[in-house]
Amino acid sequence: MVGQQEPSTQEQAVRAPSDVQPHRLVFNAVLVAVVVFLASGLGILSRPEHQLAAFWPTNALLLGLFARRPALASPAGWAAAALGYVAADLLTGSSLPTTLRLTAANLAGVVAGYLMFRRIRLEDRRLQHPLSMLWVLVVSFVAAAAATVVGSVTAHMLVHMDLPKAIGIWFSAELVSYVAILPVVLLAPSLPAFAREFRQYLARVRHTPSLALPLAALALAILLGVLIGGPGAIAFPVPALLWCALAYRLFTTALVTLLLCVWTLIAIANGAIDLQLQDGGGLSVISLRMGMALLAVAPLTVAGVNAARNQLLAALNHAANHDALTGALSRSAFLRRGRGILEQAARSQGTVVAMMLDIDHFKSVNDRHGHAAGDAVLTAFVQRVRAQLRDDDLLGRFGGEEFAVLMPGRDASAASAVAERLCQVASEPIPLDDGRVLDITVSVGLAVLAGENEARLETLLNRADNALYRAKAMGRNRVATADP
Numbered sequence: 001m002v003g004q005q006e007p008s009t010q011e012q013a014v015r016a017p018s019d020v021q022p023h024r025l026v027f028n029a030v031l032v033a034v035v036v037f038l039a040s041g042l043g044i045l046s047r048p049e050h051q052l053a054a055f056w057p058t059n060a061l062l063l064g065l066f067a068r069r070p071a072l073a074s075p076a077g078w079a080a081a082a083l084g085y086v087a088a089d090l091l092t093g094s095s096l097p098t099t100l101r102l103t104a105a106n107l108a109g110v111v112a113g114y115l116m117f118r119r120i121r122l123e124d125r126r127l128q129h130p131l132s133m134l135w136v137l138v139v140s141f142v143a144a145a146a147a148t149v150v151g152s153v154t155a156h157m158l159v160h161m162d163l164p165k166a167i168g169i170w171f172s173a174e175l176v177s178y179v180a181i182l183p184v185v186l187l188a189p190s191l192p193a194f195a196r197e198f199r200q201y202l203a204r205v206r207h208t209p210s211l212a213l214p215l216a217a218l219a220l221a222i223l224l225g226v227l228i229g230g231p232g233a234i235a236f237p238v239p240a241l242l243w244c245a246l247a248y249r250l251f252t253t254a255l256v257t258l259l260l261c262v263w264t265l266i267a268i269a270n271g272a273i274d275l276q277l278q279d280g281g282g283l284s285v286i287s288l289r290m291g292m293a294l295l296a297v298a299p300l301t302v303a304g305v306n307a308a309r310n311q312l313l314a315a316l317n318h319a320a321n322h323d324a325l326t327g328a329l330s331r332s333a334f335l336r337r338g339r340g341i342l343e344q345a346a347r348s349q350g351t352v353v354a355m356m357l358d359i360d361h362f363k364s365v366n367d368r369h370g371h372a373a374g375d376a377v378l379t380a381f382v383q384r385v386r387a388q389l390r391d392d393d394l395l396g397r398f399g400g401e402e403f404a405v406l407m408p409g410r411d412a413s414a415a416s417a418v419a420e421r422l423c424q425v426a427s428e429p430i431p432l433d434d435g436r437v438l439d440i441t442v443s444v445g446l447a448v449l450a451g452e453n454e455a456r457l458e459t460l461l462n463r464a465d466n467a468l469y470r471a472k473a474m475g476r477n478r479v480a481t482a483d484p
Contacts, residue, residue, distance in 0.1 A: 028072050029080035036062055036084025044092045055265060058085070060178045063110045063143060064185025067117040067125055082107060105151025109174060113143030127187060127250060130305040136186075137297055140178035147174050165286075172289035179293040180261040183254035183300055197249075214243040218256065222263070229274035234264055234291060238298065245303035253303040257296050264292060323397040325375055326382040334396025338406045338457045341394070342449070345408055353415035354460045355405040356445040356468040357385070357422065360476040362401035365438065376432055377440060384425040388418060404461060412448045412481070419444045419479040427477070441477035443468055448484070 039058035062081055066073040085106055089099035116139045117125060124132040148171040152163065189197065205211050218240035225233035237260055245253045267273040268288060275288070321333035329337070345352045359365075359381060366374040378401065385403070386395055394406040407415060426442040445468025449460050463482040471480035 029076040033080035033084040040088035060181035063113045108150040109143040109147030112146035133301045144174035168286040172286045176289045176293040180258045187251040214247045241299040245299040250303045329396035353407045353410045354464040356464040357403045359401040360441045443471040444479040447482035
């Protein structure tokens with residue numbers, strides 16, 4: 001929240017590092033200049049003759065980039081941004097004095113927004129909190145107000161607009177751009193990740209066509225807005241947007257909301273949506289833009305709350321099903337999932353191998369080196385065991401130093417080879433944080449169940465447990481296999 005002190009790692013997340021290599025600084029500056037130039041060119045294309053741009057994405061895009069990648073916000077990055085603004089305006093015919101005034105207004109908004117972002121928690125900058133979108137709205141308001149203070153006078157002089165009207169037009173245009181674009185920039189995945197997620201979504205839609213219903217409902221709402229028109233047309237998509245917020249990821253909702261805002265503003269400007277307003281002047285435009293900005297907050301807030309809820313449920317589910325220290329499955333979760341594996345193996349006539357593992361003389365580790373050392377041993381042991389298992393194998397913690405493994409689709413020889421590797425990796429020295437090194441060994445009991453045999457999981461584990469006791473009786477640090 002504003003004014004709260006953050007840990008140093010979070011403070012660094014909003015400050016450009018001072019030790020960036022010169023070639024990286026040059027690359028970052030060129031990147032900023034190119035992005036600003038291209039985005040400004042897009043905005044200038046929407047600028048009617050002797051009027052302000054109908055859609056100006058550059059400021060929100062630049063602020064989002066600086067907030068997400070603080071290394072870009074170096075002095076060179078700010079200078080490159082100014083150069084991009086100036087170049088785009090000059091190349092499209094603006095005079096130098098007008099260009100400088102417009103650039104000053106644009107940078108004033110970005111600077112104010114960036115200073116606000118520096119005061120906001122990292123989780124809010126990443127929209128990971130239910131109220132994060134409200135903080136983005138605050139940042140957008142401050143940035144839009146700062147740009148308006150500098151730019152409204154320019155608008156008054158440039159297009160001979162009344163000053164109060166110029167203030168409203170400028171502020172509303174900036175606000176809707178910031179509110180709609182900032183979440184997309186802050187949440188955007190990398191291009192490979194976006195392409196992968198899009199392919200996964202298409203695959204899920206093919207298997208579950210109902211996943212496309214929220215987008216279909218949104219398209220229908222947009223069509224109704226075009227056909228019916230009237231002042232309420234901009235609110236038609238709200239239910240569908242909320243449905244998207246509950247059905248899709250936060251970035252997807254942000255992207256859909258941005259596209260809807262852009263479409264609505266362009267469609268109204270071009271007459272595709274007739275709001276049938278008697279006042280066709282500036283007040284209607286200001287009201288429309290403010291309404292679109294506030295409309296965009298609702299689905300993004302719902303999506304943020306839903307994402308936080310899903311994250312909490314996932315954390316609770318993980319805590320309920322996993323051992324807090326080692327991350328292995330809890331006993332109850334292991335047994336529940338293990339029964340499902342045995343049922344599937346029985347249907348497919350497959351094999352299942354169970355192992356019981358016990359760290360030898362673990363009590364002496366706690367007695368001689370302390371419980372912190374014992375916890376480090378357990379954590380390292382589980383990491384080494386998990387590295388030898390497949391993704392569909394199960395690993396659970398049954399007691400203090402006793403663990404169980406369930407491996408579907410393994411035969412006896414393959415299972416014995418895995419068990420021998422587990423004994424080998426477990427015996428490798430375990431370094432502690434204080435510099436000490438501990439050596440441990442493990443005993444393994446192994447039992448194989450053929451699919452045609454009807455057996456309960458508990459019976460299979462009991463056979464493996466008996467084999468484990470035999471391994472201990474034989475001198476420990478070895479594998480014993482249960483009789484068929």
